[in-house]
Amino acid sequence: MISVVVPTSGSHRLLIPALASLVPGAAAGVVREVLLVDTGASPEIAEIADAAGCEYLRGPADAGARHRQGAAAARSPWLLFLEPEGILQEGWARDVRAFTDQVDRIGAADRRAATFRLALDGFGVAPRLKEAAAVARHALTGRPRPEQGLLIHRRFYEALGGHEAGAQSARRLVARIGRGRMVLLRSQMLLPES
Numbered sequence: 001m002i003s004v005v006v007p008t009s010g011s012h013r014l015l016i017p018a019l020a021s022l023v024p025g026a027a028a029g030v031v032r033e034v035l036l037v038d039t040g041a042s043p044e045i046a047e048i049a050d051a052a053g054c055e056y057l058r059g060p061a062d063a064g065a066r067h068r069q070g071a072a073a074a075r076s077p078w079l080l081f082l083e084p085e086g087i088l089q090e091g092w093a094r095d096v097r098a099f100t101d102q103v104d105r106i107g108a109a110d111r112r113a114a115t116f117r118l119a120l121d122g123f124g125v126a127p128r129l130k131e132a133a134a135v136a137r138h139a140l141t142g143r144p145r146p147e148q149g150l151l152i153h154r155r156f157y158e159a160l161g162g163h164e165a166g167a168q169s170a171r172r173l174v175a176r177i178g179r180g181r182m183v184l185l186r187s188q189m190l191l192p193e194s
């Protein structure tokens with residue numbers, strides 16, 4: 001089972017669809033808990049957490065500190081860090097279970113992490129070109145966008161030093177994981193076109 005950590009900072013417009021995308025994982029017994037670590041800038045986030053059955057934690061303004069606070073409060077050995085605008089697509093729970101089972105079976109939980117394939121919400125050629133560029137970037141650098149989510153065992157997370165302080169903490173953590181230790185899952189993370 002996994003603990004899902006979502007650091008929020010007042011924006012709640014896309015949070016409800018993101019939380020709704022976690023329901024299949026909860027129904028399949030993959031998701032143990034969802035922790036919303038918020039700056040407290042928007043009272044709507046606490047209301048959404050209450051209505052959705054999530055744990056609400058009031059956190060600092062620093063994004064890295066909110067990630068760390070969520071990881072510290074999580075009760076599961078597997079952590080899934082998601083951004084509030086990311087919507088997991090069909091099949092994600094099956095892929096997460098397959099990944100965690102395999103990594104646990106071969107004893108690689110302390111040296112493998114996973115992320116989701118990028119999908120951009122939009123019509124036409126432009127979003128598809130951006131998706132292709134993201135796939136090429138991942139193939140070349142081994143670094144997905146932090147918004148694609150990060151599934152990591154607590155031991156590996158702690159061995160890497162977790163999230164550092166600062167706005168780019170998620171990007172720096174992905175860089176420390178490195179190319180050879182990041183697995184790209186089959187399922188997708190739908191993000192707003194930017």
